[in-house]
Amino acid sequence: METWYRARFDKLEAVEIVRHTNDFVILPRDDRGKERREAKVSEWSNYFVTWQEAHDYLMAQAQSKVDSLRVQLQRANGALGNIKGMEPPLSK
Numbered sequence: 001m002e003t004w005y006r007a008r009f010d011k012l013e014a015v016e017i018v019r020h021t022n023d024f025v026i027l028p029r030d031d032r033g034k035e036r037r038e039a040k041v042s043e044w045s046n047y048f049v050t051w052q053e054a055h056d057y058l059m060a061q062a063q064s065k066v067d068s069l070r071v072q073l074q075r076a077n078g079a080l081g082n083i084k085g086m087e088p089p090l091s092k
Contacts, residue, residue: 006048
């Protein structure tokens with residue numbers, strides 16, 4: 001068995017795998033005696049050979065989220081400025 005690292009949400013955990021293919025990792029037998037196959041890359045978790053690779057992945061994901069939120073904040077501040085600068089229409 002090998003130790004790989006699973007990045008899930010904002011956590012890293014060491015995981016023992018039995019073997020792997022290009023797309024999947026095979027996890028050890030469960031209580032029912034069955035091996036479990038999981039995709040190396042999925043929406044919920046990603047598997048990496050080294051802790052550093054997993055950490056770099058999480059760092060990139062977190063940085064991307066921060067950058068996206070920064071842009072959203074800039075747009076919201078711009079909209080707020082536009083609203084603050086509004087004046088009532090002239091009366092006739």
